[in-house]
Amino acid sequence: MFIEVTAADISLYHVAAKHLRDATQWWRIAQMNGMDDPDLSGLEAPVSLLLPAVSMTLTNGVSELSA
Template structure:
């Protein structure tokens, strides 16, 4: 796990996931890890540090695994 500081300029968790995990569909993993539900970052007024999960190439469809 790593961390990254984001601002409203990062636009969305989709963008963060594309850059940090090389897979835009894994935005939900970042959201879950950081207690977020909305991928929109435009409301952030100050920089926020997010935890970034390790890359997981087994998750390829953009949805959390179903139990």
């Protein structure tokens, strides 16, 4: 699924919280879209982002770490 984001969306943390139900999974959105910074404040125009599917198996939200 694609969504449009702007600087008003603040950060990938906010996008992940809204669409993936877990702000700590922002890195999944970043990884799929070739990004490494969750900050969206520098966007001057809307940007389309591909969203990963909601994952019920990722419990800690941080890539490559285990609880």
